[in-house]
Amino acid sequence: MRFLFVVVLASVLFACSKSKEVAGKESLAGSWLLSSYYESTGAAGEWKPANSLPNRRLELRADGTMAGDLIILNRFETYTTRQDSLVFYGAARQDSLVMPYELESNILMLYPLCYEGCGLKFRRVLP
Template sequence: MKNFLFASVLICTLLITACKKDDQTTGELFGKWVLTEQYADPGDGSGTYQKVKELKTVTFLPTGETTGEVFEPLTKFKILDSVRLEITTKNINQPLIYYYKVTAKQLVLNPPCIEGCGLKFRRK
């Protein structure tokens, strides 16, 4: 009887957690994003994310192109894997590798920087 009760509780718990919507689930990069925070570090590890004063947008299109004000010299992007994007700009001859993490509501981009830097977006 104890085993049956334990199994029933375990199954109910699994069903409840499986049905719960989780904002941390993997989302899709494509779509319109609003820049909300920027990370800046002076090089000593003391940096933090700061809210931006002007909300700018970027849209990642399935064609590999972007629109918006955040990356004006950005021309194209390519998803390399689940954590890296290849970014092509008008100003630099070779592509840049950005690390990214995307959930249903948030996108975090980490450009190549000597000191820490990053960008946080919310889905629009």
């Protein structure tokens, strides 16, 4: 009987693991403003404020459409989520861009693929 208890207890402990929550379009939907960007030239990089950049807005809609004036994303019209990445699509879905992302509260981090390391940090624009 003691052996059975230990087996059941071990099964419960090993079966319970934290799973990384993947945000859906509903939680990503909203207006976002680029607050800082990560830049590295091969050495250790740093986050820099994006206040001086003219085009910093990104709007992700719950229906999968998007708008904004960020140069890196201005050719894309729709998006979808795939595990821990956002996939942006151009007209007729002929052009696409995959970016890993993290979402914590009202902060959205996008990580474009680049050699030295780069990132975009957005804050949600609350109504």
